[in-house]
Amino acid sequence: MSFDAYIDKINRRLEALLPVCGCDAPGVCDAMRYSLAGGGKRIRPVLLLESCRLCGGDPDDALDFACALEMIHTYSLIHDDLPCMDDDDMRRGKPACHIAFGEATALLAGDALLTQAFAAAAQSRAAELHPARAVEAVALLARLAGAEGMIGGQAIDLQSENRAISLSRLQTMDRLKTGALMRAACELGAVLAGADAVKRAALVRYAEALGQAFQIVDDILDVTADEATLGKPVGSDAAQSKSTYVSLLGLSGARAMAQRSTGEAVDALAAFGEDAAPLRRLAEHLMTRTF
C-alpha cells in the first residue's frame, strides 16, 4: 500500500477515534480535533504501519496503534507550544492550540489526546486478536513517550534554554525528544506483527538513525526555510539561544551529519532486502524535505 493510502486511512480513523463529547466538553474536543487535523506529515503512524507490514503483520490490525502514536505526538506539540514551555503562537501554518482555544482548554486537550491514545491502543483490533502483544506494545509506547523517553528529552530541552550544550548532550536530548517516538513507531510495528528479535532490532536501528537525521534537518530548516513553507516561525532556535546541530557544526557540517544518519538508516534495513524499499525511500525523502 502506498504511503498516501496509509495517510488517508490514518486521517479517517483519527476522526473516528476521537471522543464524541456531546454537550459535556465541546471546547476540549474541538481543540483536540483542531490540533490533530491538517498539516501533520503523519510520519510516525506511517512508519508504524509500514514496519508492521514489513514484519509480516496486517497494517489494518495496527491502525489504531498508529493513530494512538499520532495523538501522542500531537499532544506533545500542544503542550510544547504553551506559554510556560516554548511559547510558540503558530504551528503547522495556523494559530497554536492555546491561541485558538485558550491555555486551559489547550492543556486539557493535550491531556485528553494522551489519554485517548491509550484508549485507542487498548481497544484496537490488535488488542482483540493478540492481547499479549498489545499489552507489550502499550507498555513500550508508554515508556518511550514518558519520562525515560520523549518527556525526558523535553526536560533536557527546558534545562538547555539560553545555555550552550555539547554535541553529545544535544544528541541525547534529540534521541529522547524526537527519536523516542520514531523508535516507538517502528518497534511497535514489529511487536504488533509478532516479529523476531533480529527484525525488531533492525527496525530500532533504522528508527534511531532516521530520528537523528530528522532532527538535524529540522534544525537546518529553522535556519534556511521560509515561514510560509515551514508553517511556523523560522529562526526561533537562534532567538532562544538554543544549541542546535547547525550552531554546533555549521550548516554544511549539519548537512553531512544528516546525510550520514540517513545512510545508517538505509543500511539498517539490509536484511529485509527489496521489501524495505519504501522505508529506505522515506528516509531519503525526509532528508530532502522542505517543511
Place this chain on the structure above:
Amino acid sequence: MSFDAYIDKINRRLEALLPVCGCDAPGVCDAMRYSLAGGGKRIRPVLLLESCRLCGGDPDDALDFACALEMIHTYSLIHDDLPCMDDDDMRRGKPACHIAFGEATALLAGDALLTQAFAAAAQSRAAELHPARAVEAVALLARLAGAEGMIGGQAIDLQSENRAISLSRLQTMDRLKTGALMRAACELGAVLAGADAVKRAALVRYAEALGQAFQIVDDILDVTADEATLGKPVGSDAAQSKSTYVSLLGLSGARAMAQRSTGEAVDALAAFGEDAAPLRRLAEHLMTRTF
C-alpha cells in the same frame, strides 16, 4: 487485609514504579515523586484493591493498576493547580508542584505521571497473567480518565467558573470530574478479578454514589474546615464564585444529600453480604472525614 496494609503496599510500590531518570530529567522525576508522596488518602487505589478482592481476585496482581490510578489522580491535581487552571498555590499542606518546581516542570511531571500510569498498568502482573483482562482494564481506565470522563468534568468546571450552574449540571460535572476515577477504581478491580456483569454493575453503582458523596463532602469542607487540617486554602469555591452543593442546597441540604448518597453506596453492595463490610465502612468513614 486492612486498608492501612493496602496503603503501605501502594506507597512502596508507587516509589518502585517511578522511572529512574539518572541524569536525563532529574527535575521532572523529582516533581513526580514530590506530588505522589505524602498526604494523599490513596482512596482510589484502596478501592481498586478491595474491589478486586471482593470479586475473588488477588489484590497483589492488581497492585500496579492501583498505582496507575493514583498516578492519574495525582497528575490531574498537578495540572488542575496550574495558573491557567485553578491557580492554587497549596496542595496537601505543601506548595503545589508548579510552586515548588516551576510551571514547565510541573506540566511535564503531570504528563509523565499520566504516561507512566499506562506503562505500570501494561507491565503489571495482571497483564502478564490475564492480558485480555488487562487490555480491557487499560481501555476502561483511559476512557474514564479522558475527555468522556474526568477531563470532560474538568472542561465543564472551566466553563462554569464565575457562573451559576444548575444542580443537574453540577452533578454531571462531578460524576465526571470526581466520579469517573472512583468508578474506575471499583470497575477495574472487578474487571481484573474477572468478575461477572452483576458484581461489576453493583460495584459501579457503589462507586458512583460514593463519588457523589465524596464531592459533596469536599464542598462542605471547603466551607467548614480549617486550612491546616484540609491542607489547602478553604473558601476557594466561594472566592471563585463556583456553584457547589453547599451554594445550591445550603449546608444542611448538602449534608442530607451526602448522607443519602452514602446510603445508596452502602445499599449497592447488598448482594456481597458481610464480605463487603470494609467497603461499606469506607463509605461511612468518608462521610465523616475532616480533610
